[in-house]
Amino acid sequence: MRLYYSPASPFAAKVRMAASHCGFELDEVTVDTSAEPTDLLAANPLGKIPSLVTDDGCPVFDSSVICDLFDRMSGNQLVPQTLDAWRAVKTFEATVDGVIDALLLTVYEVRYRPEEKRYDGWVDKQTRKGERGLMVLDQRLDELTPELTTAHFALAGLLGWMNIRFPGKAAGEFPRLAAWLDGFIASNPTLAAYVPRP
Numbered sequence: 001m002r003l004y005y006s007p008a009s010p011f012a013a014k015v016r017m018a019a020s021h022c023g024f025e026l027d028e029v030t031v032d033t034s035a036e037p038t039d040l041l042a043a044n045p046l047g048k049i050p051s052l053v054t055d056d057g058c059p060v061f062d063s064s065v066i067c068d069l070f071d072r073m074s075g076n077q078l079v080p081q082t083l084d085a086w087r088a089v090k091t092f093e094a095t096v097d098g099v100i101d102a103l104l105l106t107v108y109e110v111r112y113r114p115e116e117k118r119y120d121g122w123v124d125k126q127t128r129k130g131e132r133g134l135m136v137l138d139q140r141l142d143e144l145t146p147e148l149t150t151a152h153f154a155l156a157g158l159l160g161w162m163n164i165r166f167p168g169k170a171a172g173e174f175p176r177l178a179a180w181l182d183g184f185i186a187s188n189p190t191l192a193a194y195v196p197r198p
Helices: 010-022 038-043 063-073 083-112 120-139 150-165 169-173 175-187
Strands: 002-005 027-030 051-053
Touching: 002 010, 002 038, 010 063, 010 083, 010 150, 038 051, 063 083, 063 150, 083 120, 083 150, 120 175, 150 169, 150 175, 169 175
Parallel strands: 002 027
Antiparallel strands: 002 051
């Protein structure tokens, strides 16, 4: 299976950790989404990462769908199947993804929009969304099970990415989450290489 990704992407980190946990080997191809490479667009017309192409040539995206595919392929190694446990993991994962979406929009506002056209009110709204989500994740941290799930991988991806894009924010405002990431990396050294990095 071929995965198009960027080392800094929190969504790609989740997928790469999930694949490693399930024992799947990926042909990993780093891409610059702003360049809109043709091979990425062939795999995903939206030009977003991560994007997977299966061994039989089928495109699969986005990160949650890819992880769900890995979960089915692995006999449910990523998400528990009892109703309450499934709901808890998938809701935690969706909260993480929502935080990333909100904070990523604030990054893009600075990166791609000329300063005179930036709208601080909109940035502030996205920031508030992200911070509300982070507060919920902090409150629900103890719900994470000893068995690794997509919720763990999503959270590690988010916190690693925040250390790049918002240095000091997690440690300063959400120390429990920052400490969790340190513990996750220490307890899972084989997965540490997939945590986002510049």
